[in-house]
Amino acid sequence: MLRSIGPQACDEPRAESATTVLNACDGAPANIQALTPFRAGWNQRDLERKLGIENSVNLASNENALGCSPAVTRALRTQTELVSRYPDSAGQALKQALHKFYGVDTDRIILGNGSNDVLDLLARTFLRPGTSALHSQYGFAVYPLVARASGAESIEVTAKNFGHDASAMVAAIRSDTRLVFIANPNNPTGTLLEPELVVRVLERVPRHVLVVLDEAYDEFLPAAQRSAAHRYLDKYPNLIVVRTFSKAYGLAGLRVGYAFANPCVCDLVNRVRQPFNVNAPAQAAAVAALSDQDFIKRSAELVRDGMRQVERGLGRLGLEHIPSAGNFLSFRVPHADTIFQHMLQQGVIVQPLVNYGMANHLRVSIGLESQNQRFLSALSAALTVSN
Numbered sequence: 190m191l192r193s194i195g196p197q198a199c200d201e202p203r204a205e206s207a208t209t210v211l212n213a214c215d216g217a218p219a220n221i222q223a224l225t226p227f228r229a230g231w232n233q234r235d236l237e238r239k240l241g242i243e244n245s246v247n248l249a250s251n252e253n254a255l256g257c258s259p260a261v262t263r264a265l266r267t268q269t270e271l272v273s274r275y276p277d278s279a280g281q282a283l284k285q286a287l288h289k290f291y292g293v294d295t296d297r298i299i300l301g302n303g304s305n306d307v308l309d310l311l312a313r314t315f316l317r318p319g320t321s322a323l324h325s326q327y328g329f330a331v332y333p334l335v336a337r338a339s340g341a342e343s344i345e346v347t348a349k350n351f352g353h354d355a356s357a358m359v360a361a362i363r364s365d366t367r368l369v370f371i372a373n374p375n376n377p378t379g380t381l382l383e384p385e386l387v388v389r390v391l392e393r394v395p396r397h398v399l400v401v402l403d404e405a406y407d408e409f410l411p412a413a414q415r416s417a418a419h420r421y422l423d424k425y426p427n428l429i430v431v432r433t434f435s436k437a438y439g440l441a442g443l444r445v446g447y448a449f450a451n452p453c454v455c456d457l458v459n460r461v462r463q464p465f466n467v468n469a470p471a472q473a474a475a476v477a478a479l480s481d482q483d484f485i486k487r488s489a490e491l492v493r494d495g496m497r498q499v500e501r502g503l504g505r506l507g508l509e510h511i512p513s514a515g516n517f518l519s520f521r522v523p524h525a526d527t528i529f530q531h532m533l534q535q536g537v538i539v540q541p542l543v544n545y546g547m548a549n550h551l552r553v554s555i556g557l558e559s560q561n562q563r564f565l566s567a568l569s570a571a572l573t574v575s576n
């Protein structure tokens with residue numbers, strides 16, 4: 190008789206191999222068993238169902254409150270035939286569009302199913318047991334996850350004022366270190382490492398250590414502060430610049446990220462990469478998104494205005510925040526978990542930061558003016574209730 194395999198299957202001992210592998214899950218390597226799953230934000234539909242409401246506001250995942258460019262919706266509507274065909278494995282049209290926009294040659298471009306995929310590919314290509322990767326305290330949670338999943342040691346370097354300490358990061362490099370992850374701006378703190386300090390890191394790291402500069406939020410910076418790191422690739426062959434279409438371009442649901450790196454790095458990553466890792470509608474949408482820089486300008490302006498609105502509102506509530514260069518802001522609040530729950534009850538979703546060792550902070554994404562106001566009102570009500 191066939192027995193169904195339910196969620197309990199992992200708890201059932203297998204008698205015939207009890208001395209070696211006790212059950213299916215015990216067979217996974219210790220580094221996999223020790224992983225803490227990434228904590229994604231609350232699902233908006235689940236919350237609405239639970240509360241019986243229809244107007245919740247999700248400010249937990251640093252998405253673009255304007256949605257995406259009309260050029261993207263047009264591309265998706267008119268290219269429906271893409272759904273039934275395999276995508277271009279090499280992503281040539283998108284690489285050409287990126288080349289045209291940034292001036293980086295196509296053999297220096299890696300495409301990923303979101304930039305998380307690029308980060309994972311880099312870890313799988315360059316890390317293994319016996320190697321290590323560095324990231325900053327309060328750095329983006331995916332760095333230690335991909336490093337450990339590859340069997341490497343993940344080393345956390347103490348932050349300075351919630352941001353990267355460039356000198357400490359360089360000093361922490363060991364002979365077995367292969368990757369140094371730097372998010373600029375960083376999520377969840379929003380801190381920015383000045384270009385001079387990025388260069389200082391690049392000048393000081395040994396050439397066999399790859400510096401992964403994750404610029405997921407670069408498009409939100411004022412024009413004069415936007416990163417030019419992709420122009421340093423010749424000078425620093427160990428530099429990898431990672432970017433995404435999820436944030437300012439508003440394509441988080443389609444999953445498109447990319448990296449600029451030296452051709453030998455791209456070639457190695459290409460051997461590891463799944464051949465169709467970026468789907469066809471996503472590639473077409475990314476090309477269309479890149480063509481509408483006016484949308485990026487409007488998105489950055491919305492965030493700049495919204496940031497001021499939220500900063501002022503937090504100030505009125507007597508709450509401290511960490512100045513942010515991203516499209517989100519982390520603020521300090523007593524009893525953050527209780528406040529988070531009270532806000533959920535009002536249909537406002539923000540991000541708790543307990544997994545980042547910031548149990549007294551919450552992170553809010555900047556939304557439309559009305560959404561920011563709704564956030565501030567819900568926070569104010571939550572503070573009153575919890576006092």
Ligand code: PMP
Nearest residue numbers: 303304305329376405433435446
């Ligand atoms: N890097 C940073 C710093 C991020 O905050 C995020 C998204 N939260 C990512 C990378 C990954 O984004 P995506 O996979 O959607 O490109």
